[in-house]
Amino acid sequence: MSELAATPVTALKGVGAALQEKLARVGLETLQDVLFHLPLRYQDRTRIVPIGALRPGQDAVVEGMVASAEVLMGRRRSLLVRLQDGSGTLSLRFFHFSQAQKDGMARGTLLRCYGEVRPGASGLEIYHPEYRAQDENAPAPVEQTLTPIYPTTEGLTQLRLRQLSAQTLERLGPESLPDWLPPEMAEHYRLGPLADALRYLHRPPPDADLEELAEGRHWAQERLVFEELLTHQLSLQRLRETLRAQRAVPLPAARRLPQLYLDNLGFKPTGAQQRVGREIAHDLAQPEPMLRLVQGDVGAGKTVVAALAALQAIEAGYQVALMAPTEILAEQHFLNFQRWFAALDIEVAWLAGKLKGKARASSLERIAAGAPMVVGTHALFQDEVRFARLALVVIDEQHRFGVQQRLALRQKGVDGRLAPHQLIMTATPIPRTLAMSAYADLDTSVLDELPPGRTPVNTVSVTDSRREEVVERVRAACHEGRQAYWVCTLIEESEELTCQAAETTYEELQLALAELHVGLIHGRMKPAEKAAVMAEFKAGNLQLLVATTVIEVGVDVPNASLMIIENPERLGLAQLHQLRGRVGRGSAVSHCVLLFHPPLSQIGRERLAIMRETNDGFIIAEKDLELRGPGEMLGTRQTGLLQFKVADLMRDAHWLPAVRDAAQELLARWPSHAAPLLERWLRHGQQYGQV
Incomplete structure (x- = not known):
């Protein structure tokens, strides 16, 4: 184990038991953890901006003389400080302040402050800036690097995290943190040294390309993304080898x-x-x-x-x-x-x-x-x-x-x-x-082939103000000898409320379609009751089945050719596609009506548009991944697998083929490098794959 991986955070100045506990909450137990706890974004505090050049929405460092400081009694009591630098005037506004703070803002004090500039009642203002009084004769130098903003937790300030990362960076070297990527491999994939990448990401120089960093395309990020994805592949290859090393009964081809x-x-x-x-x-x-x-x-x-x-x-x-x-x-x-x-x-x-x-x-x-x-x-x-x-x-x-x-x-x-x-x-x-x-x-x-006789399902989206038309459509389909599903989706994740909603819809539809045989199936019914209702529907004795999403998977009734999904905006694409797959199982032309409640969110609109445009499950799955991200798609049981620190599966997908090859090469040529990599990146999640 490397020196930094073996050194606890308590080795750093100022880390006692209370702070150690807070750091553990964000997974920081060793100095190596501190190094791999990377900033989310950066602030540019490397230059002082003249007040006259400030723009609303800008984060900036400004320096000026206090012209006045007064307490205003409006709807909320506030301290208003006027700051001047010869190019203009700026207001600093504090809603939480002490008398000592006000006394420290005496007229003529030189202040350097940082914050977001916004339009206010008296020109441009900064609310609650970070600030420090300066000695006129020897003002402090400005920051030499961009200022990192770290993921944090309650009671853990950015200033404290910066101090800890600064102390740790001083100890960073090839001996204290070995680079487990073999030089040949790093050269082949054009990847820079690990220590340089970490130094850069914790303290980028003033001329760093912030856009490139925000998009995760910088060489220093790519270096870490590659190593993390490589480690993830190694853990899966190891799992596969463990399974493959087991013996199984060979089953000869059957005739x-x-x-x-x-x-x-x-x-x-x-x-x-x-x-x-x-x-x-x-x-x-x-x-x-x-x-x-x-x-x-x-x-x-x-x-x-x-x-x-x-x-x-x-x-x-x-x-x-x-x-x-x-x-x-x-x-x-x-x-x-x-x-x-x-x-x-x-x-x-x-x-x-x-x-x-x-x-x-x-x-x-x-x-x-x-x-x-x-x-x-x-x-x-x-x-x-x-x-x-x-x-x-x-x-x-x-x-x-x-x-x-x-x-x-x-x-x-x-x-x-x-x-x-x-x-x-x-x-x-x-x-x-x-x-x-x-x-x-x-x-x-x-x-990738559907059996002959399967027909693509026509999908339309209709606002719920046209509910009566949809009910008439169900009546017409059933009079033609077809069957239909009416699906009630989750209400605020409560199964009980959803079942109640399904019962209410069932009663309403029984009244509206009195001549039809209507059935009901939901998650709170006993399995035997559900099975009995499904059997009746399958046998054709029920023409309309009102259901919750329990019918999502695998129910096969070829005569059902119409599916109504209420509030489809509450479901993910994969689930909508599964539900729609309950119709179109026979030779009749089938339809799916997405009965939504306006207004739709942007994602809601995109989901329904994709459902209308395609019946191809793989296209839908790719879109679902884009809209929802990998953790949600794999279901909660699998998400532990995808808690990446630096990598992003969507953004970094282009690395996956190379990473898969690299993992095999590493195991073949440098097998001793696998364990330290797994220890570095997956220490908390290494039980994955161990029974």
Whole structure:
């Protein structure tokens, strides 16, 4: 460990226990932490601006003589100081001040102050400037560098952070902070030395390009961005190696069961399904665990691919577990697999949280005895669940499961030694930039063809003042023999209020559409009630289904061709796209109506425009990433992965291919450099990937 990484902040002058606690709140425990705590922006205090040259909105250093200082009794008591420098007059206004402060502003005092200039009642003013009295005969020199503004917390001032960074910079050298980027690599990617980059970013010279720094394009920032992204890749490569080093059961290519299944399916798989099927079959035949992510837009037929993979394991005499994030989706998978596998005489077991008593005990017994196909929720992870010969795990909607949960699966494998192969499916297309960073431990396959007969969904946005027209549109569609969804979205993140809103909408629509059979489904209903309503809708006994976003994932009713989404501005693009994917599953032309409440925010307008313009999930995912940022897109469980200090996935995406190559080269040629880099950048988050 380097000297600065091993030295606690208490080694700095003026850091006692109270300050140490405040610094720990922003992650500053060692001197190395102080160096990597970089400024958010900078102020230019390197020159004194004549008062006559000041402009509103400018941050500036000014120096002048106090002409007067008086306390004004307006709506708020304030101290008003008039400052003159021969080129003009400026007012300094203080709302919080003491008598001693006023006494220090005697007429004729030379003051140097800094702050934002704004228009006021008596010309230009600065509210609460930072100021200091100067000795007329020997005024203090101005700052020699730009002034950094650091991320901070309550009770931790900018002045204190500057003092600490100044003390730490004095100790910075090649011995105290080794540069772990090999010189050859730094030269190849044209990256400057680490110490120079840190010095520059903490104290940029007066002629620094502030715009370049604000946009993150400066060479000193690029140097740190590269090292941070490289370290992130190393952690994922290490995770991947840990997983790859485990052994798995090699499952030979199957002939009999997949062929029987396809013969009974009634349609031919698309070219994309066949290609991805071959990639999976090849991985399953290897003695190390498969780690494959299958991305497919809504309705691309991921489940068929999963069934073919399952049959390869079952034909070899092993068990398969399929896990989904919600009971409603897990149940749908269970019914599908039960229907498909009944013809092949393969038992399908079911396990979810709601299964209690004898039914649960019987299910656990069947799984332990070797039921070939097991479908359920994350209840499958519980300690009491024992598998006889688990060789493949299929996880639907990976972003709902933490990485830790995924890794915990190896304990469930054959003899608790052989890790099961993992097939992860998502209908939330992951933008390439995110896949290269957040999912670098997985191989990726893409289902980029929709099955024949699928029709693109026409999307329109309508203001809620036209609600009655929309209700009439639902009536017309149902009279033509079609079915419709009416989705009520989250009200201020409260599930209870959303369910109440859905109930109210349900009652209103029952009155308005008295001749139709209307159903209701929401998150507070018991799973059995939800399943019963869905079954009725699927069977065509209900024509309109009022629902909350619980129907977002995986519900398949080909006859439903109209979707109304209320308050779509409350949802992210990925969620809107998922919801829209519930229609357009049959051959009829389908429509999605976004019923919004004006006025819309800028982001709200952009979201609805994108939904109208495209049905392509990957385009939508890229836009969603731009609008929301990576942490939100991956779901809260994954955000720890993306708390970058310097890098920004959107801005720095161009580095990712180079960084991936560099990580492999570093591990091959300079393996001893990996651990110190991980220690430097991921000390707080290094448990990522460790079970």
